[in-house]
């Protein structure tokens with residue numbers, strides 16, 4: 001069954017067509033890659049799927065329901081969460097609190113209870129905090145739970161972004177260049193983590209990555225974008241040998 | 255039972271007892287004019303804490319807070335004008351009813367002002383809230399009524415408010431309620447959601463936070479407390495006029511919030527009390543013979559130079575000096591006493607210049623200058639706020655008094 005399906009999704013910014021009639025289909029439980037040279041429109045695709053942009057035309061179906069242009073927070077509730085390419089943590093909050101904000105989606109206490117300091121609200125916040133701690137541990141961040149997130153080293157900030165997205169309990173997790181700026185050892189760790197997210201947590205993953213080797217080793221199916229258009233799709237070995245892809249990446253190391 | 259329940263119950267009991275005790279003490283020992291100051295201080299604390307909720311915690315730069323205070327006060331004023339005589343509720347019962355209505359009206363106004371915050375950010379929002387504040391003041395000033403007896407009320411002349419009820423304990427109980435609500439919020443996941451909006455609105459929405467709802471809620475809660483403070487002011491003074499809610503008031507409250515440190519509630523309270531009492535203290539200064547206290551130009555210039563030197567020295571020690579903590583503290587102490595000495599010495603030296611020694615100034619009249627200068631100095635010395643990120647808690651008090659050993663850091 002398809003979980004996410006783009007049908008001729010298109011968005012224009014003035015004269016620029018950033019994403020042009022792109023269609024693809026992600027099945028439940030898949031590890032799906034979205035690649036392409038810089039400026040190809042990958043992040044823009046994420047913005048379309050998460051409701052940050054409304055497509056100029058085309059449809060975006062999540063569990064067979066058109067979600068194009070729904071409010072961002074609604075789409076998170078439906079089960080899509082993302083990380084950001086240019087890390088967007090809540091800098092002055094602790095790593096733990098960053099994750100609690102996301103877990104807050106599954107609160108049971110309402111705002112009035114919170115204002116009155118009702119014991120139910122306190123217990124609820126504690127429950128969310130424990131849940132958040134679980135996600136931090138799952139991403140190997142238990143030891144920095146109380147550090148201010150802006151003070152964390154780069155690699156940990158990237159993992160914290162994943163923990164935070166995970167805490168919204170999404171069905172589909174979108175990772176925007178999660179390995180950017182990591183060294184080979186960190187990338188290796190990250191690849192393991194991503195596999196674990198699928199195998200242990202049962203998530204479906206769509207990830208954007210610049211590092212071809214990283215994607216090829218990790219993803220089961222890949223879509224390649226160039227200048228906003230889909231130029232290739234298929235398993236890694238197919239995409240790797242596609243002349244169009246090689247041409248698009250000419251000048252960049254494949 | 256949740257482990258925080260007994261602490262919460264104890265806090266409530268302590269708060270009630272404390273306010274009751276404060277009320278008794280004020281009645282027993284303070285003159286009416288002094289009681290009035292205690293009331294005003296409580297109202298300022300309420301204003302600062304409630305604005306902190308909007309500005310500090312939700313991060314929405316609002317600078318028209320006096321408008322909500324005024325809306326509360328005039329709600330009480332007009333309702334009393336039309337209905338108090340026929341009302342079955344009298345005295346404190348009426349006051350409490352007004353408190354609820356004033357809070358509701360101000361919350362509604364908060365909703366109206368909160369809506370632009372969904373589209374505007376930073377300085378643009380600041381301009382809208384400032385404009386709103388002025389509109390309220392001018393509209394209130396423009397409306398006047400004529401009583402059956404042919405008397406003019408409202409408008410620029412102001413109006414009297416029935417009944418006159420000044421209860422120090424109730425005002426402070428209300429301030430405590432504002433503090434408690436802010437604190438409860440900050441400790442809950444709802445509070446974290448609000449903070450996340452301040453940090454990064456886009457990421458916040460991407461984590462499922464209902465940004466619009468939360469922002470408007472922050473505006474409404476903050477405004478409601480300001481409105482309640484206005485009701486208490488109206489009944490405590492028994493008179494209100496537009497000149498009691500000038501733009502300056504919004505700015506002083508804003509300053510209290512800016513001085514607080516990042517989102518800290520305790521800091522807001524300390525800043526509110528300090529900023530309220532310093533000018534009052536300076537206003538009351540008298541020379542030994544009961545006449546107004548004056549200083550000569552020589553003394554004044556001497557002190558100004560000494561203070562500037564001290565500020566430079568303290569900043570150098572705080573930001574450049576890398577030595578051990580003990581020497582650092584000794585440095586601060588030396589600066590303090592050095593400045594006292596230098597101030598006196600310079601004052602004495604300058605007294606030989608007739609141009610300086612001839613001029614004399616009343617300290618009272620300089621009080622707003624001194625006040626403003628102190629603000630600048632505080633911002634120079636503690637850009638992160640008076641108390642920085644520290645927050646009062648029972649744990650902290652227990653540790654300070656060495657009742658309890660410090661908690662282990664949770665790993």
Ligand SMILES: Nc1ncnc2c1ncn2[C@@H]1O[C@H](COP(=O)(O)OP(=O)(O)O)[C@@H](O)[C@H]1O
Pocket residue numbers: 013016018036037038039040041042043044045
């Ligand atoms: N909000 C926007 N307004 C105008 N142009 C945009 C906007 N967002 C993205 N673009 C343009 O769309 C193109 C694709 O960008 P992006 O999706 O970020 O590429 P990448 O594949 O590197 O993630 C770029 O040319 C970018 O400048």
Ligand SMILES: [Mg+2]
Pocket residue numbers: 042043044085
């Ligand atoms: Mg990108």
